[in-house]
Amino acid sequence: MQFWIIQGLNSLSLGGLLFLLASGFSLIFGLMRLANLTHGAFFMLGTYFGATAMRANSDLSIWTVAVSAGVAVAAIGGLFERLVLTRLKTNPLGQVLVTLGMSFIISDACLALWGGDSIPVPTPQNLQAPTRLFGFVFPTYRLVLVGCAITAAITLYLLLERTRLGAMIRAGVDDAQMARAVGIPVANLFTIVFCLGAGIAGAGGVLGGPILSAYPGLDADMLPLALIVVILGGIGSLLGAFIGSFIVGFIYTFGTALFPELAYIILFLPMILVLALRPQGLLGRLGA
Amino acid sequence: MASDALRLTDVQAFYGDGHILHGVSFALQPGKVLALLGRNGSGKTTCISTIIGFLKPRGGEIRLFGEAIEGLSPERISHMGIGLVPQGRRIFPSLTVWENLVVAKQRRSKVATPWDVDRIYDMFPRLGERHNQIAGTLSGGELQMLAIARALMGNPRVLLLDEPSEGLAPLIVAEVGRTIRRLKEEGQSIVLVEQNLKLALEVADQAVILNTGRCVFDGSPRELTDNDAIVSQNLGIFHAH
Numbered sequence: 131m132q133f134w135i136i137q138g139l140n141s142l143s144l145g146g147l148l149f150l151l152a153s154g155f156s157l158i159f160g161l162m163r164l165a166n167l168t169h170g171a172f173f174m175l176g177t178y179f180g181a182t183a184m185r186a187n188s189d190l191s192i193w194t195v196a197v198s199a200g201v202a203v204a205a206i207g208g209l210f211e212r213l214v215l216t217r218l219k220t221n222p223l224g225q226v227l228v229t230l231g232m233s234f235i236i237s238d239a240c241l242a243l244w245g246g247d248s249i250p251v252p253t254p255q256n257l258q259a260p261t262r263l264f265g266f267v268f269p270t271y272r273l274v275l276v277g278c279a280i281t282a283a284i285t286l287y288l289l290l291e292r293t294r295l296g297a298m299i300r301a302g303v304d305d306a307q308m309a310r311a312v313g314i315p316v317a318n319l320f321t322i323v324f325c326l327g328a329g330i331a332g333a334g335g336v337l338g339g340p341i342l343s344a345y346p347g348l349d350a351d352m353l354p355l356a357l358i359v360v361i362l363g364g365i366g367s368l369l370g371a372f373i374g375s376f377i378v379g380f381i382y383t384f385g386t387a388l389f390p391e392l393a394y395i396i397l398f399l400p401m402i403l404v405l406a407l408r409p410q411g412l413l414g415r416l417g418a
Numbered sequence: 419m420a421s422d423a424l425r426l427t428d429v430q431a432f433y434g435d436g437h438i439l440h441g442v443s444f445a446l447q448p449g450k451v452l453a454l455l456g457r458n459g460s461g462k463t464t465c466i467s468t469i470i471g472f473l474k475p476r477g478g479e480i481r482l483f484g485e486a487i488e489g490l491s492p493e494r495i496s497h498m499g500i501g502l503v504p505q506g507r508r509i510f511p512s513l514t515v516w517e518n519l520v521v522a523k524q525r526r527s528k529v530a531t532p533w534d535v536d537r538i539y540d541m542f543p544r545l546g547e548r549h550n551q552i553a554g555t556l557s558g559g560e561l562q563m564l565a566i567a568r569a570l571m572g573n574p575r576v577l578l579l580d581e582p583s584e585g586l587a588p589l590i591v592a593e594v595g596r597t598i599r600r601l602k603e604e605g606q607s608i609v610l611v612e613q614n615l616k617l618a619l620e621v622a623d624q625a626v627i628l629n630t631g632r633c634v635f636d637g638s639p640r641e642l643t644d645n646d647a648i649v650s651q652n653l654g655i656f657h658a659h
Contacts, residue, residue, distance in 0.1 A: 297517040304510040311470050311504070312522035313496035313572055 135266050137387050138380075143272035143341065145379025146279030150334025151352055152359035152371045153286060154327030160366025161303050161323050163222075164215065167229040170353030171236035172203050172328045176335025177344040178240055179203070181249040184339075192254045196336040203332025204325040211324040216317065233349060241346045251339025271340055278337055282330065283372050290368065299323060355382070358401045364411025373412065423448040423483060423607035424469070424500075424576045430477035431461075431468045431631075438464045440631045441478065446576065446624070448483075451598065451608045453622035453639070455615065455653060461631040462611045463505055466580045469609075470502045471495040482576060497524065501574025505581045505611075507565040511554030515545050518553050518564055522571040533570045541600070542567055559590035566597060577601065580611045591617060615653060619643060627652045 155169045179199040184190055210232060218224040257271040290296035302309045302316040309316050342348060355378060363374025378397070385396035404411060422445040431439035439461050446452040456462050467473040469480055471492040480488040487495050496502075510518050519535050526532065539546030542563045548556065553564060562582055569577055579598070583591040591614065598621045601608065612618035619625065619639040627635035627642075629652045635642060642648060 294520055297513055298521045300512055301510040301517075301521045304512050305508055307472060307492070308504065308508040309510070309521070310492040311472070311496055311502045312568060313493050313524050314521060315493050 132266065133387075136268075137383055139268055139272055141380040141383040142376065143275045143379075144383055145376035146276040147334060147338045147341065148355055148359050148378055149279040149372055149375035150282060150337065151331055152356040152363075152375055153282065153368065154330040154334075155356045156360045156363070156365060156368065156371040157286070158324055158327040159360065161299060162320050164225055164324075165222075165229070166324075166327070167226060167353065168207075168210070168232045168236065169327070169331055169356055170349035170351075171233040172207060172331040173335040173338070173352050174240060174344070174349040175206070175236060176200065176203050176332030177251065177339045177342065177348060178244055178249070178335075179332070180336030180339045181251045181344040182244070184252060185249070188252070192251075192336065192340075196333040199336045200329040200333030203335075204329030207328025208321055208325040211321050215324070216321075233353070237346070237349055244344065246346055248343045248345035250343045251336070253340040275337060275341075279372075279375070283368065286330075286368055295319075295322075355397075358397065361401050361411055362404050364413040367411070367413040370411055370413035421448070422446060422481070423450075424609065425481045426465075426469070426478065427481075428478040429465070429468060429475050429480060429488070431464055431473055431475050433464070433473070438631050439468065439475070442628065442631065442633055443478075444626045444633060444636055446607055446609055448607050449602070449605045450623040451602050451610055451621050453618040453625045454609055454611045454628065455618060455625060456628035457653065458613075459630075460628040460652075462628055463580055464631070465628065466502070466504075466578050466609070466611060469495075469578060470500055496572060499526065499573075499575030501569035501572045501577045503562075503565045503569045503577070503579045503582055505584065507561045509553045509556075509561055509564050509568065511552070513553055514550050515548050515553055515556070515564060516550065518568050519545075519571050522568045524572040526573040526575075529573050532573050535571075538567045538570065541597075558586055559593065562586060562590070562594060563597070566594075570601075574606075576607045576609065578609045578611075581613060582610070583612060583614045583617055595621060615649075 151169070151173050155166060158164055158166045176199045179202060180195050183195045183198070184192070214228055215225060218228060253271045257274055259270060260267045261270045261273060290299065298309070298314050299319050301314055302319050306316045359371060359374040359378050362377055363370030363372070381400065382397055386393045389396060425445040427443050428441045429439050429443070430441060442461070442465055444452065454462050454465065464473065468475050471490055471494070475488050478488065479486060482498055482500060485498065487498055487500070510521070513521065516535065519538060544560055545563055545567055548560065556564060566582065582594050586594065595617050598608065598610065602621060610618055610622060619642065622639050625635065625637060625639050625642045626633055627648065634652055635648050
C-alpha cells in the first residue's frame, strides 16, 4: 500500500513540476503559434542558476532563488524573442530550427560552464521533515511542489481571463492586425507572453532542482515530457496543460516503477493515440 | 491645412506589384461625414487600409489634424486618433462584449465627454444586455454595433466606417444610419465607405467617388444626385433617386 501511496505522491509532484514546465510552452504555443523548442533549456538554465546560487549562499531561500532565476530566464527569453524570433513571424520552420539551435547552444554553454557532473540542489531545511497524513509518511517538499503548481495554474488563469492585459493578449490571438488597429501593442504583448512562459520554466527549474538536480541533458529529458503534456491536454488550453501534466506525471512515475523496460512505450503511446484519434488533444482549441 | 480633420494628398498604394491607389486626394472637415463611394474594386477599402496603417503608402501624404500619419504602425495611428470599424466587423470572437470594449479603451485629452463602457451601453442597450456574452455568438446587427462601440472606446478624432450596413437586414441598416447621425450630431468626424448609396447620401456632408483607384468626384451629395452621368458611370447599379 505504501508503494502505491508514495508513487501516487511522486506522480503528483512530477505532474506539478511538469505543469510549471508545460504551462509556459502551452501559453507560448497557444498565443503565438510558436513551438518553442528552447523551453527545456530554459528549465535547465533555471535549475543550474538555482544550484549555483544555493551553493554559493546556503542561507538563500529557494523561493527567492526561484523568483530571481525566473526573472533572469525571462530576460534571456525576452531578448531571444525580440532579437531573433520576431524576425521569423511568418516562418514556422525557421522558428523550429532557431529554437532547436538555441536549445543546443544553451545546453553546450551549460556543459562548458558547470561541467558534466550532476549538481544537487538542496531541499529547503524547513521542508526536509516528512509530513504524516492518514498514517502515511510523505516527503513535505513534494507536497509543497503540488501546491506551487496549483497556485501557478490559478494565477495564470486569473491573469489571462480576468485582467485587461489578459483580454488584450487574447484579442491579439483572435486578430492581431485588428488588435493593433484598436491601439493594442501586440508585439510587446507577445514579448511579455514569451518572457512569462520562459520565466515560469526557469522558476520551475529551480523548484524541480531538489528532485531532479542540475545535470547535462536535463533539457532533453524535460522537453519531450512538455510536448507530451501539451499534446495530450490540448494546445492552447491552460486547463488541458494542467490535466495533461498530472496524467503524464502518473503514467511516467508508475510506468518507470512497474515496467521500467517499457517506460517510453507507456509514455509515448498515449500521445500517439491522442494525436491519431483526437488531434486537438483532450481540451484543445486548435483544430477543434 | 491644419483645419482639416483628415487630408489625403496624392496617396499612392500598391498590393505587391498591383498599383491600387493612383494619387488619391480628399479632405474631411472636422465634425463632418465624408462618404467614400465607388464600385467593388474601386479602391475604397484599400484607401481605408492605407489610412489606418495596414498598408504603407508608396507616395503621398496623409495628415490627421495637420500631423503626418502615413507609414506609421496601426497602433500608433490608433493612438493618434483614428478609429476603425472594419469591413466584416472583425470583433474579437473569443472575448466577451465587455472585454471587446475595454481592450480598445484609450484616453484622450481635450475630449469633453469621453466614451466609456457606461456611455456605450446607454447608446447601445443591446450590448449592455449582452455584457458577459462571448462576442462570437452575437447576431450580425449586434456585431456591427459592437464594432462601432469598440472603435468609439478609443475616443477617435476621426472614425473610419467601412461598409457598416453590409449584410444587415433593412431594420438594422436603419439603426446603423441612426447611429451615424447621432455620432455626427455629437461632432464626430467620419469617413463612411458604403455600397448603400441612399444611406450614405442621407448622412454625408461630402461625397468622394473612387474609380480604379482615382478620385473622379468630390462634392456635395446634392451635386452627386443631380449628376446622373457620374452616378451611372461610377456607381453602377446603384441609383440615388
